[in-house]
Amino acid sequence: MSRVDNPHDDVAIHTTPVVIEPGHTFGSVTDKISTIVLRKRTPIGWWIGFALSFMVFGILQGTIVWLLLNGIGIWGNNQPVGWSFDIINFVWWIGIGHAGTLISAILLLLRQGWRTSINRFAEAMTLFAVACAGLFPLLHTGRPWLAYWMFPYPNTMGMWPQFRSPLMWDVFAVSTYATVSALFWYTGLIPDLATLRDRARSRLGRVIYGMAALGWRGSARHWARYEATYLLLAGLSTPLVLSVHTIVSFDFAVGIVPGWHATIFPPYFVAGAIYAGFAMVLTLVIPLRKLYGLEDFITQRHLRNSAKVMLATGLIVAYGYMMETWTAWYSANTYEEFMIRNRFFGPYAFYYWALMVCNVIVPQLLWIRRVRHSTLALFAIAMFVNVGMWLERFVIIPISLHRDFLPSSWGMYSPTIFDFSMFFGTIGLFFFLMFLFLRFLPVISIFEMRTLVPEAEIKEDKTA
Amino acid sequence: MKRRTRTPTYGMMAEFDNPTDVVAAATRAYEAGYRRLDAYSPYPIEELSEAIGVHSTKMPMIVLIGGIIGGIAGYLLQFYTHVIDYPLNVGGKPLHSWPAFIPITFECTVLGAALSAVFGMLALNGLPEPYHPVFNTPNFALASRDRFFLLIQANDPKFDPAETRTFLQSLGAREVNDVEH
Numbered sequence: 001m002s003r004v005d006n007p008h009d010d011v012a013i014h015t016t017p018v019v020i021e022p023g024h025t026f027g028s029v030t031d032k033i034s035t036i037v038l039r040k041r042t043p044i045g046w047w048i049g050f051a052l053s054f055m056v057f058g059i060l061q062g063t064i065v066w067l068l069l070n071g072i073g074i075w076g077n078n079q080p081v082g083w084s085f086d087i088i089n090f091v092w093w094i095g096i097g098h099a100g101t102l103i104s105a106i107l108l109l110l111r112q113g114w115r116t117s118i119n120r121f122a123e124a125m126t127l128f129a130v131a132c133a134g135l136f137p138l139l140h141t142g143r144p145w146l147a148y149w150m151f152p153y154p155n156t157m158g159m160w161p162q163f164r165s166p167l168m169w170d171v172f173a174v175s176t177y178a179t180v181s182a183l184f185w186y187t188g189l190i191p192d193l194a195t196l197r198d199r200a201r202s203r204l205g206r207v208i209y210g211m212a213a214l215g216w217r218g219s220a221r222h223w224a225r226y227e228a229t230y231l232l233l234a235g236l237s238t239p240l241v242l243s244v245h246t247i248v249s250f251d252f253a254v255g256i257v258p259g260w261h262a263t264i265f266p267p268y269f270v271a272g273a274i275y276a277g278f279a280m281v282l283t284l285v286i287p288l289r290k291l292y293g294l295e296d297f298i299t300q301r302h303l304r305n306s307a308k309v310m311l312a313t314g315l316i317v318a319y320g321y322m323m324e325t326w327t328a329w330y331s332a333n334t335y336e337e338f339m340i341r342n343r344f345f346g347p348y349a350f351y352y353w354a355l356m357v358c359n360v361i362v363p364q365l366l367w368i369r370r371v372r373h374s375t376l377a378l379f380a381i382a383m384f385v386n387v388g389m390w391l392e393r394f395v396i397i398p399i400s401l402h403r404d405f406l407p408s409s410w411g412m413y414s415p416t417i418f419d420f421s422m423f424f425g426t427i428g429l430f431f432f433l434m435f436l437f438l439r440f441l442p443v444i445s446i447f448e449m450r451t452l453v454p455e456a457e458i459k460e461d462k463t464a
Numbered sequence: 465m466k467r468r469t470r471t472p473t474y475g476m477m478a479e480f481d482n483p484t485d486v487v488a489a490a491t492r493a494y495e496a497g498y499r500r501l502d503a504y505s506p507y508p509i510e511e512l513s514e515a516i517g518v519h520s521t522k523m524p525m526i527v528l529i530g531g532i533i534g535g536i537a538g539y540l541l542q543f544y545t546h547v548i549d550y551p552l553n554v555g556g557k558p559l560h561s562w563p564a565f566i567p568i569t570f571e572c573t574v575l576g577a578a579l580s581a582v583f584g585m586l587a588l589n590g591l592p593e594p595y596h597p598v599f600n601t602p603n604f605a606l607a608s609r610d611r612f613f614l615l616i617q618a619n620d621p622k623f624d625p626a627e628t629r630t631f632l633q634s635l636g637a638r639e640v641n642d643v644e645h
Contacts, residue, residue, distance in 0.1 A: 223508040
């Protein structure tokens with residue numbers, strides 16, 4: 001992982017672009033980030049983005065109302081394709097969330113200093129993506145008001161959940177992941193909330209941020225425990241994030257459907273999740289740094305490193321696709337072979353080849369230094385990967401289900417307008433939450449940025 | 465926490481404008497024999513905690529215990545459910561099918577550890593704490609921006625209003641102030 005940060009990366013001068021532009025002090029870092037939250041006038045661009053995302057979120061709300069009134073028959077899922085957009089979108093969103101944990105936890109443990117200015121943002125992304133993801137399994141139960149039946153509690157029915165089922169593992173994995181991500185995020189926010197409390201000019205701001213900061217005062221005794229806790233949480237989140245997507249892949253791999261029943265699924269899903277997540281980080285961060293003038297903190301270095309992680313995980317994913325095909329041939333199993341032939345040449349072949357273009361071919365451009373250095377090109381490639389990762393789940397879920405063992409039980413699947421309105425609606429919800437976060441909470445971790453400023457260096461000779 | 469004996473002030477606070485000075489001052493104060501002291505900084509400084517005598521925290525032990533309790537509870541929940549309370553024969557497989565219990569056991573371990581980490585940290589730090597005397601210090605709002613503070617509590621056995629003030633001033637503080645209760 002340290003190779004990601006190759007110091008000989010720059011064409012022109014053979015020095016790595018800095019993680020924070022020179023000339024910043026404790027004060028300037030604090031002011032620059034906290035002003036985004038504390039200024040009185042909300043920029044017009046924020047209002048436009050907020051209004052648009054709220055409108056799209058409205059579509060989700062409308063769809064949910066219609067869904068609750070009519071049941072999940074309004075979706076296109078039906079025998080033999082019982083899982084489709086609901087599970088595709090669930091896996092897509094969960095995967096996006098994983099990059100946030102990777103950036104905040106794994107890169108912290110690997111001492112990758114460049115993570116600091118994007119970790120808060122990426123954690124927020126995780127949290128909101130998990131919120132969007134959670135809606136799908138919840139609503140596809142059909143009667144979400146009975147969703148608490150999935151939790152093990154002594155009840156008058158005398159029943160317990162089936163803990164041997166990967167679907168129950170999923171309930172535990174996703175709810176643990178959501179809880180731990182929220183704890184990690186909030187713990188990281190406490191010192192910054194204290195900064196906002198101390199700098200807010202309005203009384204309301206002082207009271208609200210003050211309550212949220214829990215009376216944090218920056219005591220050295222507190223910091224010692226805080227740092228230990230933060231590291232421990234990072235150490236816990238790292239295996240957690242790997243386990244969550246492994247368990248998500250078990251939802252398929254433990255089943256017997258050809259195209260699902262594969263041992264390569266856990267690593268291939270985890271790599272895919274990180275791949276999708278970094279694509280989403282780039283999708284969000286590139287416009288954000290421009291709009292809020294944060295180029296000093298989110299520098300070219302961050303974009304390039306993200307691009308490299310994307311390239312690496314993309315290659316793992318491509319290896320996964322290759323192995324699926326190879327295994328199908330090597331197994332000499334009729335059903336496995338047919339599954340691949342059906343992907344290549346079947347009725348949904350277009351989506352398979354579109355997936356190959358988006359996830360395998362286009363990202364190879366990242367080998368070229370000039371592409372990695374172009375913000376616009378990175379943004380475009382990230383969009384391809386966002387689409388590609390969605391298509392990957394489409395290929396795995398409905399395409400595997402629509403033709404399994406018995407030709408007599410084959411069928412075609414097509415989504416309805418409500419499948420699309422739910423999917424796009426969650427994108428609205430995601431951005432709606434994102435815009436609220438941008439306005440009310442510091443988008444970059446202020447206290448961690450202070451540690452990067454040159455002033456933070458303790459001069460040894462004076463302390464001795 | 466035990467109710468401290470009432471002192472006229474909470475303590476005395478010295479203000480510094482860079483991390484090197486406050487670490488040096490904290491080291492000197494500790495060497496001078498002050499033990500009830502604390503320092504305040506806008507970001508974590510390991511040297512500063514070391515200087516006031518904090519060398520390790522209980523956090524790793526708390527998290528370990530939390531994780532073990534979470535893991536055992538998660539496993540026992542599944543064991544009780546599938547073996548004792550609701551035995552269900554699925555395809556003739558053993559009731560105590562432990563490999564299938566591992567994923568949830570693992571998730572419960574992480575959940576227990578993470579909850580005990582965050583709530584343990586807050587509890588040991590005494591947070592949330594709505595009121596604390598150090599906030600009465602002039603300029604203390606800057607402790608979350610770019611100032612560094614060193615506090616010697618009035619209940620320190622070595623504390624003496626005049627002597628401690630001279631001592632803190634000799635450390636190169638920008639300002640030395642009394643902290644009201």
